Amino acid sequence: MNIIFTDILPFNLEIIADGGQAFRWNRQEDGRYIGVIENNVLKVIQNDDELRIDSNADNKQTEPLKKYFDLYRDYNQIERELLRYEELIPAVRYCSGYRILFQDTWETTISFIISANNHIRNIKKTIENICRIYGNPIEHKGETYFSFPSPNVLAGLSEDELRLTKCGYRAKYIIETAKMVASGKIDIYGLKKLSTADIRKELMMLPGVGRKVADCIMLYSMRKFDAFPIDVWIKRVLEQIYFNGRKMSLAKLQNFAEKRFGDRAGFVQQYLFYYSRSCWSDIK
DNA sequence: AACCAGGTTATAA
DNA sequence: TTATAACCTGGT
Numbered sequence: 001m002n003i004i005f006t007d008i009l010p011f012n013l014e015i016i017a018d019g020g021q022a023f024r025w026n027r028q029e030d031g032r033y034i035g036v037i038e039n040n041v042l043k044v045i046q047n048d049d050e051l052r053i054d055s056n057a058d059n060k061q062t063e064p065l066k067k068y069f070d071l072y073r074d075y076n077q078i079e080r081e082l083l084r085y086e087e088l089i090p091a092v093r094y095c096s097g098y099r100i101l102f103q104d105t106w107e108t109t110i111s112f113i114i115s116a117n118n119h120i121r122n123i124k125k126t127i128e129n130i131c132r133i134y135g136n137p138i139e140h141k142g143e144t145y146f147s148f149p150s151p152n153v154l155a156g157l158s159e160d161e162l163r164l165t166k167c168g169y170r171a172k173y174i175i176e177t178a179k180m181v182a183s184g185k186i187d188i189y190g191l192k193k194l195s196t197a198d199i200r201k202e203l204m205m206l207p208g209v210g211r212k213v214a215d216c217i218m219l220y221s222m223r224k225f226d227a228f229p230i231d232v233w234i235k236r237v238l239e240q241i242y243f244n245g246r247k248m249s250l251a252k253l254q255n256f257a258e259k260r261f262g263d264r265a266g267f268v269q270q271y272l273f274y275y276s277r278s279c280w281s282d283i284k
Numbered sequence: 285a286a287c288c289a290g291g292t293t294a295t296a297a
Numbered sequence: 298t299t300a301t302a303a304c305c306t307g308g309t
Contacts, residue, residue, distance in 0.1 A: 116290080118289070122306060232289075
């Protein structure tokens with residue numbers, strides 16, 4: 001089926017798909033992005049203020065796609081709010097059109113366990129390996145794609161098997177986390193109604209999930225916009241902008257961001273992350 | 285050849 | 298509470 005959303009601005013597909021929040025979008029030569037969401041293959045292209053989506057799904061439902069791309073939210077207002085922070089103006093201008101996707105909690109959890117101490121290229125490759133070997137095939141226009149495997153499937157693997165996907169020492173974290181989810185020891189989909197602090201505490205019971213990964217899971221799959229994942233880039237850029245380049249502990253930076261940005265922190269993190277990675281030499 | 289990269293965990297002061 | 302080392306992998 002084909003769907004066209006119009007009047008989507010601010011919206012920047014390139015930054016949204018390649019900005020480090022999702023790992024299963026791939027850019028083609030023609031500028032289209034192909035991704036697998038749940039059991040659907042999506043081919044997406046943006047032309048100015050319209051978004052064309054070609055999907056293998058046969059129903060005409062647009063709500064799930066609008067939710068996934070966060071099209072219900074007024075990003076004009078969010079960008080306006082963030083521009084009131086004078087020091088964020090360059091970042092917000094540069095990344096205008098960034099949106100926080102609404103992704104599946106299970107896939108996001110495993111994806112960000114894999115992301116710890118890892119490069120985006122490796123993360124994407126490992127996730128594709130996992131889907132290809134353990135996911136379900138999806139046929140679309142003569143090509144085969146693969147869904148993300150269920151908790152049950154991953155829970156049944158041995159560490160040596162899973163290491164073939166190149167996830168390295170994270171294999172045991174993934175399997176143990178899968179066991180906890182599959183057994184019902186933790187209900188990751190039921191957490192959303194709790195407070196950010198409470199969800200964080202629960203998520204960090206999962207092996208391989210520390211503060212940063214927990215905040216990514218909440219921000220990208222639970223709409224918890226006060227979550228503020230601090231990775232090396234965010235740490236660097238915060239130290240540069242707010243602390244004269246002095247080294248700060250993660251705890252101090254977390255505290256600072258929470259106080260300064262409140263329930264907009266997650267959006268700030270997105271803009272700062274992409275901007276600092278793209279333009280570090282300008283900031284420094 | 286050594287070092288680093290989108291952290292977490294275990295251990296010690 | 299804060300500091301340090303080890304950890305798979307792939308690239309320079």
